[in-house]
Amino acid sequence: ATRFNALQADSTWQKVWDDRQTFAARDDSGKPHSYVLEMFPYPSGRIHMGHVRNYTMGDVLARFRRMRGYEVLHPMGWDAFGMPAENAAMEKGVHPGTWTLANIETMKAQLKRLGFALDWSRELATCKPDYYGHEQALFLDMFAAGLVYRKESAVNWDPVDMTVLANEQVIDGRGWRSGALVEKRKLSQWFLKITDFADELIDGLGELDHWPDKVKLMQENWIGKSQGLTFSFEILPGTGRGTGEAGGGGLPQSASPVEAPLHHQPAAGGPPPGSGEERVAVFSTRPDTIFGASFVAVAADHPIAQAIADRPEVAAFIERCKKGGTTAAELETQEKLGFDTGLTAAHPFDATRRLPIYIANFVLMDYGTGAVMGVPAHDQRDLDFARKYDLPVQRVVADGDLRDPVFVGDEAYTGPGALVNSDFLDGLDVEAAKREVIARAEAGGWGKGSTVYRLRDWGVSRQRYWGTPIPIIHCNACGVQPVPKAQLPVVLPEDVSFAIPGNPLDRHPTWKHVACPACGEPARRETDTLDTFADSSWYFIRFASQPKDKPFDRAVAERWLPVGQYIGGVEHAILHLLYARFWTRALKHIGMLDIAEPFTGLFTQGMVTHETYKSADNRWLSPDDVRDGIEIATGQPITVGRVEKMSKSKKNTVDPEPIVDRYGADATRWFMLSDSPPERDLPWSESGIEGAWRFVQRLWRLFDGDDTVAPGEGGDPTLDRKLHQTILGIEQDIEALAFNKAVAKLYELCTAIERAAPSPSRGNAIYTLMLLVAPMVPHVAEEAWAAKGFDGLIADAAWPEVDPKLLVEDEVTIAVQVNGKLRDTLTLPKDMAREQIEAAALSADKIARLLDGKPPKKVIVVPGRLVNIVA
Ligand code: ANZ
Ligand code: ZN
Numbered sequence: 093a094t095r096f097n098a099l100q101a102d103s104t105w106q107k108v109w110d111d112r113q114t115f116a117a118r119d120d121s122g123k124p125h126s127y128v129l130e131m132f133p134y135p136s137g138r139i140h141m142g143h144v145r146n147y148t149m150g151d152v153l154a155r156f157r158r159m160r161g162y163e164v165l166h167p168m169g170w171d172a173f174g175m176p177a178e179n180a181a182m183e184k185g186v187h188p189g190t191w192t193l194a195n196i197e198t199m200k201a202q203l204k205r206l207g208f209a210l211d212w213s214r215e216l217a218t219c220k221p222d223y224y225g226h227e228q229a230l231f232l233d234m235f236a237a238g239l240v241y242r243k244e245s246a247v248n249w250d251p252v253d254m255t256v257l258a259n260e261q262v263i264d265g266r267g268w269r270s271g272a273l274v275e276k277r278k279l280s281q282w283f284l285k286i287t288d289f290a291d292e293l294i295d296g297l298g299e300l301d302h303w304p305d306k307v308k309l310m311q312e313n314w315i316g317k318s319q320g321l322t323f324s325f326e327i328l329p330g331t332g333r334g335t336g337e338a339g340g341g342g343l344p345q346s347a348s349p350v351e352a353p354l355h356h357q358p359a360a361g362g363p364p365p366g367s368g369e370e371r372v373a374v375f376s377t378r379p380d381t382i383f384g385a386s387f388v389a390v391a392a393d394h395p396i397a398q399a400i401a402d403r404p405e406v407a408a409f410i411e412r413c414k415k416g417g418t419t420a421a422e423l424e425t426q427e428k429l430g431f432d433t434g435l436t437a438a439h440p441f442d443a444t445r446r447l448p449i450y451i452a453n454f455v456l457m458d459y460g461t462g463a464v465m466g467v468p469a470h471d472q473r474d475l476d477f478a479r480k481y482d483l484p485v486q487r488v489v490a491d492g493d494l495r496d497p498v499f500v501g502d503e504a505y506t507g508p509g510a511l512v513n514s515d516f517l518d519g520l521d522v523e524a525a526k527r528e529v530i531a532r533a534e535a536g537g538w539g540k541g542s543t544v545y546r547l548r549d550w551g552v553s554r555q556r557y558w559g560t561p562i563p564i565i566h567c568n569a570c571g572v573q574p575v576p577k578a579q580l581p582v583v584l585p586e587d588v589s590f591a592i593p594g595n596p597l598d599r600h601p602t603w604k605h606v607a608c609p610a611c612g613e614p615a616r617r618e619t620d621t622l623d624t625f626a627d628s629s630w631y632f633i634r635f636a637s638q639p640k641d642k643p644f645d646r647a648v649a650e651r652w653l654p655v656g657q658y659i660g661g662v663e664h665a666i667l668h669l670l671y672a673r674f675w676t677r678a679l680k681h682i683g684m685l686d687i688a689e690p691f692t693g694l695f696t697q698g699m700v701t702h703e704t705y706k707s708a709d710n711r712w713l714s715p716d717d718v719r720d721g722i723e724i725a726t727g728q729p730i731t732v733g734r735v736e737k738m739s740k741s742k743k744n745t746v747d748p749e750p751i752v753d754r755y756g757a758d759a760t761r762w763f764m765l766s767d768s769p770p771e772r773d774l775p776w777s778e779s780g781i782e783g784a785w786r787f788v789q790r791l792w793r794l795f796d797g798d799d800t801v802a803p804g805e806g807g808d809p810t811l812d813r814k815l816h817q818t819i820l821g822i823e824q825d826i827e828a829l830a831f832n833k834a835v836a837k838l839y840e841l842c843t844a845i846e847r848a849a850p851s852p853s854r855g856n857a858i859y860t861l862m863l864l865v866a867p868m869v870p871h872v873a874e875e876a877w878a879a880k881g882f883d884g885l886i887a888d889a890a891w892p893e894v895d896p897k898l899l900v901e902d903e904v905t906i907a908v909q910v911n912g913k914l915r916d917t918l919t920l921p922k923d924m925a926r927e928q929i930e931a932a933a934l935s936a937d938k939i940a941r942l943l944d945g946k947p948p949k950k951v952i953v954v955p956g957r958l959v960n961i962v963a
Contacts, residue, residue, distance in 0.1 A: 096792035098756025098785075101875040106207050108874075114887055115154075115209040117165040119637075119648050126162035127652050128154040129632055129691075131660030131668070132169045135195035135217075136176060139202040141700035141738055141764075142661070144748045145774060148764040149697060149829060150659045151208045155867035156826045158209070159891040165652050167635040168203065168210045170196050172219035173559045173624045175253070175269060181558075181590040188558040189586070192219055202749055207757045207870055209887065214635050218627035223634065224560040225581025226643035227626060230679070232563055232574050237682045239285045242572065245551065249277040254594045255555050256281070265422070276414070282562055282620060283549040286674045289681075290315050290545045292688075293673055302657075302693035304771075307665040314666050316546025320377035321530050322461060323539025325388060325437035327372055327396075328446060369396050372437055372449065375460030375544050378470060379533070380525035383514035384488035386478060387466040388437045389430065389452035394462045397451045400433060406451070413453040428477045429453040440538055441515065452477065460544050472504040488514045489522060550671065552623045555595040557588055559621030567608035567615035576609050582617070595619055628668055629675035632658075632690060646685055655691045659829075662696035669694070695829050698773040700764075702744040704733035712743040735775055746776050758869035759785040765831040765868055787839070788872050794845060795862060795876035800855030807851030814844045815857045816898035822864055823894070831868075838865060860892045907958040908933045910942055926953045933959040 109115060130150040133143055147168075154166035170192075177188035184191075196217060203210070216223050234240050248257040250267035251274075257267055262274050286293075294315050297308045372388060390396050392413035401407050409431040416426045430450040439445035447465070454473050455464055468478035469487040478485050485500050489509040511517040517525045533539030553562070561582040563575035575582055585603040588596035597603060597619040608615035630643070636652035637644040669691070676690040705713040708728040717723055723730050738745040752760050763784035768774040795801070805812050818841045825834035841861060848854045859880075866873035866886045877886035900921045906929065908916040916938045920929060930951050933939060943963055950962040 094792075094796060096789055096796075096872055096875070098758060098788065098871065099753070101871045102205065102207060102752075102757045105871050105874045106204060108885070109207070109209070109887065110204075110212075112885075113213065114885060115158075115164075115166060115211050116213050117167075117211045117652075118163060119651065121163045123161060123163040125165065125652055126154075126157045126657075127165045127632075127636070127655045128157065128657050129165075129167065129635070129655045129659070131658070131664060132171050132628070132631060133199065134171045134174060134176070135192055135199055137195050137198070139199050139748055141746060141748055141776060143203075144206065144760065145700055145764045145770075146659060146661070146697055147203065147206070147208055148761045149695070149770055149831065150657070151206075151210075151761075152765065152826060152831060152867045153657055153829065155209050155870060155887065156823075156891070158887065159863070159866065159889060161890070164209075165214075165636065166208075166210055167214040168208070168212065169214075169216040169631060169635065170199075170218065171624065171628050171631070172196065172217040173224075173621075173627055175255075175556070175558070177558045178556060178590065179269070185590075187586070187588075189219065189584075192217075192558075202752075205749070205752050205757060206761065209870070214638065216631065216634055216638070218560075218624070218631065219558070221581040221583050222640075223631075224627070225583075226634065227560050227622070227630070228563040228575070228580050228582060229577055230630065230643055231560075231622070231626075232577060232580075233682055233684065234284065234678055235564075235574055237678075239288070239678055239681075240282060241285065241549075242280055242282050244278050245281050245283075246276045247279055247281065247551070249275045249279075251275060256551070256553065279553075279555075281551050281553040282564075282618075283551050284674070284678075286550045286671075287545060287547055289674055289677050290317065290547050292677055293547075293670065296673065296677075296689055300689060300692065300694070303691075304694065304696055307662070307669070307694060307696060310665045311670055314547065314670065318375075318377050318544045318546075320375060320542065320544065321379035321526075321533055321539050322373060322375045322542040322544075323379070323440065323533045324371040324373040325440065325447070325465075326443075327370055327449070328436050328438055369399060372396060372463050373461040374463045374465045375542065376465055378467065378522075378526070379529040379539075380511060380514075380517065380520075380522050381467040381470045381488050382439075382441065382465070382529055383511075383517065384467045384469050384486045385439065385447055385465040386468060386484040386486065387448050387450055387474075387481075388463060389450045389455050389466055389477070390463040391455040391457035392451055392453065393457045394451070394455075396433065396435070396449065396463075406431065406433075409451060413451070416453060423454050423456060426453060428473065428480055430477060430481050432481075440533070440536070448483070450477075450481070458548065459546065468504065469500045470504050470506060472506075475500070475502070475504045486513055488512060488517075550623075550625075550674070552626055553620040554623055555598070555619075556621055557584065557590075557596045559624060560627060561597070562618045562620050562622055564618040565606055565609060565615050566618065567611060567613065569613060570608055570610040570615075573609050573615070579609075597621070625667060625671045626675075629671045630679075632672070633676075633679075633685065644685070649685060650687060653685075653687045654689055655693075657693040657695065657829075658691040659695045659697060661699075665696065695770070697770050698768065699737045700776055701735045701773045702738050702746060702776045703735050704742050704744045706731045706733060712741075714743040715746060735773075737773070738776070751781060755781055755785045756788065756871065758788045758871050762787060762835070762869055766835040767832065769832050770829055787842075788869055790842060791861070791865060791869065791872055792876065794842065794858050795872070796879065798850075798855060798858050800850065800852065801858045801862075801880050802852075802855050803859050805853050805856045808848055808853035811844060811848045811851075811853045811857055813898050813900075814841060815853075815860055816895050819860065819864065819892050820894045820899060823891075826867065834868075838868075862886060863889060863892050904956050906933070906956070908936060908939055909958060909960045910939065910963055912960065915939060915942060922956070924955070926955060929953050929955060929959060933961065 128150050130146050154164050158164045172192050177192050180186060180191045181188045248262050250257050250270055250272055252270035252272035253267055265274055267274055294312055294317055392410045401410055430452045433449045435449040436446040437449055466474040468475040468485040470489060487500050488511055490512045491505055491507060491509045508522055511520050511525045530541040563582045565573045565575055567573055585600055604617040604619055606615055606617050632655055633644050633649050637648035639645050672690050676687055679685040705718050707713050707723050707730055718730055721729055763781045767780055818837050821837045822834045845857045862873050862876050873886045903919050904922050906918045906920055907914055916936050918932055918936055920932055930953050948961045948963050952960040
């Protein structure tokens with residue numbers, strides 16, 4: 093047999109697929125539709141192994157579904173706006189657009205070299221006006237529907253990149269790219285009302301049966317719905333001890349916390365401080381614990397704190413709180429700090445009880461009301477705080493025996509139980525007590541049952557150049573005006589400079605100066621651009637339908653959507669997926685698209701990893717710099733480090749392009765599918781890719797070496813059975829995206845064929861093998877198909893049919909007893925279902941005669957062994 097020339101076959105078949113537009117999806121072919129999508133790449137420069145793995149998985153599914161008779165939409169495009177293009181502009185003096193388009197060209201050629209079954213006729217790049225202009229139109233539709241608003245809000249300001257950062261872009265208080273210490277700033281920002289959809293976005297998760305549970309949980313936690321009571325305490329000024337921060341100086345906690353007085357003892361002396369506020373509202377998910385409250389705490393930027401911030405010690409304390417960071421994660425880990433304002437709050441059920449009001453660093457301003465009631469016995473943060481500031485700890489929920497002393501150590505009790513020390517709540521369980529307190533608060537007019545979400549509205553303003561311009565005009569006389577749709581797209585100016593940091597749109601000499609669409613007077617364009625997550629929130633809709641004059645055609649888009657299988661990295665588990673789900677629901681709300689969930693199936697694939705290497709003098713080394721434990725350039729021994737995700741910083745990347753050039757597309761694809769379950773990490777190895785290359789050659793020897801390759805069967809029932817089991821198994825594996833299992837089955841089938849003697853069965857098995865491997869290694873399959881003279885392309889061929897008769901592996905002997913006595917034995921297929929076994933036993937001649945037409949009292953089936961009939 094000849095050797096398979098992968099490089100030649102790659103280019104031949106890639107050209108054929110291209111020329112014939114083999115993978116162009118037709119909107120109305122009459123076939124059932126299937127939409128397979130991988131998360132589109134950011135055009136960073138070159139394709140990396142993560143891309144190869146991601147797109148290979150989607151490709152196998154897309155090709156498989158085509159062969160199974162679906163009209164498949166499998167598109168590709170570019171998430172082309174974003175910071176790196178601006179960074180390149182700053183570093184290299186190249187325009188972000190030039191840099192981006194050059195990267196797209198390179199990466200597109202690289203993707204084509206892998207032979208992906210993509211519909212390139214639908215390619216899009218979000219940085220082109222024919223994409224972002226439509227996004228602007230959608231923004232205006234949302235604006236008209238009241239889903240867009242502007243407000244002053246504190247943002248994370250990166251003083252080096254001169255831009256607003258999302259919370260998750262702030263790592264340990266520093267900008268994720270610049271590493272600069274992040275500051276808080278107030279800016280007027282545009283927001284999308286994602287919070288209007290909080291409940292829908294939670295409830296919708298319930299329908300997503302084909303999403304990983306962990307992703308659904310992450311989304312649910314991110315939305316963070318809590319039910320409880322919002323209520324207010326009356327503030328009694330001038331009675332507190334007002335000693336400021338008590339930390340450190342306090343005595344150790346009394347040995348008997350149960351006896352500690354719950355009443356706050358006002359200290360004598362000290363001028364009565366005032367805040368001007370009369371009530372302080374708090375949100376609690378545990379109103380049942382209200383009798384265990386021993387303090388109230390407000391956030392550092394709460395009005396009560398701000399009102400007394402003219403006192404230097406208060407101002408200093410507030411500053412100190414801000415230094416530690418204010419994100420939820422940061423607050424969780426910091427040491428608890430408090431400042432006693434000297435104000436007290438009256439307990440709503442007992443006005444003589446006074447709770448000191450603290451400013452505390454663990455209270456978030458933008459959650460709930462920015463203030464909490466502290467219940468140390470039942471909340472860990474409150475307990476830590478109470479221990480530090482020597483505040484009473486009173487247990488109000490008992491665990492088990494009510495007569496037990498309800499001692500509280502260093503761990504708050506958060507479990508269920510009955511209420512104690514709680515007046516009219518005593519004896520109620522937690523849920524009943526919650527209802528009772530809510531009812532009384534509502535009746536008394538000092539509180540209301542409420543639902544609070546962690547989710548905030550989506551701040552979409554970015555003070556950057558390389559993004560979708562927000563289509564708004566500011567007029568001094570008319571205020572905020574939407575750009576008239578006829579004037580869309582609002583195109584980015586080309587002539588911009590990145591010589592100094594900041595937003596080039598803002599300092600462009602002419603771009604922002606426009607006439608007000610309402611009064612015609614000189615006005616200013618909005619110079620903020622949209623968060624790039626907006627671009628990726630609807631690209632899958634534009635792929636489905638891309639008319640020139642509008643964002644999408646509703647009927648066509650609805651024919652394709654939702655995306656049946658979406659594949660991408662777990663790093664997008666929260667934001668991208670949540671924003672896309674929101675955007676889709678917003679369009680439904682406006683009446684533009686009747687799709688609730690954009691992605692019904694989601695798969696998050698693992699990463700491609702590689703060993704790391706360090707030189708004798710502790711530099712990271714690339715695999716190319718190393719041979720046999722020696723650094724090639726210096727001849728010095730190296731140390732091998734951990735296997736980690738391929739990353740530029742650790743230099744442990746392997747560039748796919750030379751791999752494809754050397755081993756061909758099929759071997760590269762095969763390796764990506766073979767070694768690990770797709771949700772796990774895949775360690776790259778030289779031996780792995782070589783093994784894949786050998787397997788492609790082995791396939792070719794089978795295809796090329798046998799003269800009897802043809803459909804049909806006969807002569808070798810064992811091989812026939814193996815073949816049909818393999819067909820079925822692979823169908824199931826590919827649908828489950830368990831590619832490594834499919835690969836293992838194909839290895840087995842090859843071995844079985846190689847061992848089989850020549851027969852029509854063998855020729856048929858080889859013929860079928862071509863079809864089975866076609867989704868995974870399409871080039872060698874296509875080459876063999878043509879070499880054997882079969883019609884058309886294998887990419888267009890039908891997937892082989894499973895013959896159920898041939899699936900039965902083995903037969904087993906089953907004993908049939910009547911009233912415990914052996915009466916018959918039956919030979920039945922091994923995997924027969926219980927009911928079928930029962931039916932076979934009852935209808936067996938000997939048994940039917942014994943039963944004589946009377947229905948049995950009971951039938952016990954032990955599959956694979958026996959049936960016992962009680963007559
Ligand atoms: C009293 C209480 C007693 C609480 C108890 C908990 C346990 P989730 O479930 O995450 O929604 N809280 C309310 N607003 C806060 C804010 N702005 N910053 C920090 N903490 C705040 O948490 C709700 C609970 O977190 C609320 O219920 C409140 O403490 C606190 F045994 O009230 B709880
Ligand atoms: Zn005007």
